[in-house]
Amino acid sequence: MKDYQIFELGDFVTQGGATIRDAKLAYKTFGTLNEAKDNVIVYPTWYSGQHYDNEWLVGEGMALDPEKYFIIIPNMLGNGLSSSPSNTPAPYDQARFPGTTLYDNVSAQHRLVTEVFGIEKIALVVGWSMGAQQTYQWGAQYPDMVERIAPFCGSAKTSVHNFVFLESVKAALTADVAFEHGWYEKPPTKGLRAMARVYAGWGFSQPFYRQELFRELGYSSLEDFLVAFWEGFFLERDANNLLAMLWTWQNGDISANPIYNGDFEKALGSITAKAIVMPGATDLYFPPEDNEYEVSNMPNAEFRPIPSVWGHFAGGPGLNPVDVTFIDDALKELLAS
Known part of the structure; x- marks a missing residue:
């Protein structure tokens, strides 16, 4: 429904x-x-x-x-x-x-x-x-x-700096050989996981990580946060959809x-x-x-x-x-x- x-x-x-x-x-x-x-x-x-x-x-x-x-x-x-x-x-x-x-x-x-x-x-x-x-x-x-x-x-x-940040996200996602220039038949999961790792360093601040505030969200370690929160977040998404929205953002x-x-x-x-x-x-x-x-x-x-x-x-x-x-x-x- x-x-x-x-x-x-x-x-x-x-x-x-x-x-x-x-x-x-x-x-x-x-x-x-x-x-x-x-x-x-x-x-x-x-x-x-x-x-x-x-x-x-x-x-x-x-x-x-x-x-x-x-x-x-x-x-x-x-x-x-x-x-x-x-x-x-x-x-x-x-x-x-x-x-x-x-x-x-x-x-x-x-x-x-x-x-x-x-x-x-x-x-x-x-x-x-x-x-x-x-x-x-x-x-x-x-x-x-x-x-x-x-x-x-x-x-x-x-901003120009924001544009550059998004270039790193895009590069990580599209470097997966399974991406096939956007014509993939199965999800490019390595690229999605790599993208998630890049994003993790930008989504939250230095003090957030210094204070290990991810533990307040129920994650038992930094690696647990990177895998369960960040990789889990992007693995559910379609790669071409992510790139389409990224294009909108870069041209904002x-x-x-x-x-x-x-x-x-x-x-x-x-x-x-x-x-x-x-x-x-x-x-x-x-x-x-x-x-x-x-x-x-x-x-x-x-x-x-x-x-x-x-x-x-x-x-x-x-x-x-x-x-x-x-x-x-x-x-x-x-x-x-």
């Missing part, structure tokens, strides 16, 4: 000029859309994540309370539920799946919100990591529609579209939504400095770092209760404003 719905996008033309025929956007909703249609929260997914992985931030008594709000979790293109290398029929299957941008993703999500639900105003867009990138994109692409944004542990533009830039033509500061300045931007204080690939610059160019934004040693994972997926409370409190404050 699948717990999500499919919005049929039809023939979806990407920014790169490819047409994904019979394209699909998977989504899940929580709560009820009120009569005024003004209780809407959009909560995009993150790199390798699906809507299930967002649900830790939704619940009674939390900021994202289904008793109060109508919460839409759209699945990112490439994540295995929406149109992806793993579920698109030939000829755009596997290695031929076209690159999709933040602009493509948010354009598809906008169609869902307006065509299916008739929504004209969004109370809040919120997201972690690549979900944060889509959050910024929403704010810049549809400034008259979005009232508030809360991107956490993500940026409006992928809210100004790379016909609206702003690459003028990043103009795109940031157009985000009129009230914003609380929350980087992880020890995030190694979305460092606070990037967000500090972004906030300085946004007219209605506050810079509020998450004071955590959990690195990028201060933002999710609900691993550290202290960080969850910090984020949830900020969202409650933002929604009450």
